[in-house]
Amino acid sequence: MTKKPMISHHVANAAQRLRHVFVRDLELTTLIGIYEQEKAEPQRIVVNIDLSVREGSGDDDISHVVSYEIVVKKVEAIIAAGHINLVETLCEKIAESCLKDPRVMAARVRVEKPDIIPNARSVGVEIERTR
Numbered sequence: 001m002t003k004k005p006m007i008s009h010h011v012a013n014a015a016q017r018l019r020h021v022f023v024r025d026l027e028l029t030t031l032i033g034i035y036e037q038e039k040a041e042p043q044r045i046v047v048n049i050d051l052s053v054r055e056g057s058g059d060d061d062i063s064h065v066v067s068y069e070i071v072v073k074k075v076e077a078i079i080a081a082g083h084i085n086l087v088e089t090l091c092e093k094i095a096e097s098c099l100k101d102p103r104v105m106a107a108r109v110r111v112e113k114p115d116i117i118p119n120a121r122s123v124g125v126e127i128e129r130t131r
Contacts, residue, residue: 018105021066023049026075031083032090039083044115046122047075051098052106066103074098087111087125095129106130
């Protein structure tokens with residue numbers, strides 16, 4: 001049985017030839033939630049993504065890296081597709097879209113709803129998925 005290489009919490013790792021690609025505090029407005037009001041009125045979410053990415057050739061060519069701009073566009077496309085009931089589902093969709101790139105070895109996704117619980121800065125879900 002072959003063991004998968006251990007991903008060390010989404011940090012750059014020279015020994016494993018991994019780089020850390022991330023998106024911090026991406027604020028979007030979307031229809032998300034199970035309550036009727038959440039289905040009718042968009043709300044603010046905050047998305048954080050950490051990717052463990054196999055290093056490429058090292059040249060200065062954008063096509064040889066995992067672009068954080070493309071990661072953001074993937075998230076925006078998922079949001080634009082329409083209402084999602086659960087934050088968990090949104091996290092899964094984001095992680096799945098990132099892992100479609102074979103260079104991405106692991107994805108950690110956090111989605112927060114900062115305006116839902118009045119006496120909490122935010123609530124949400126974080127998942128990690130690996131190849």
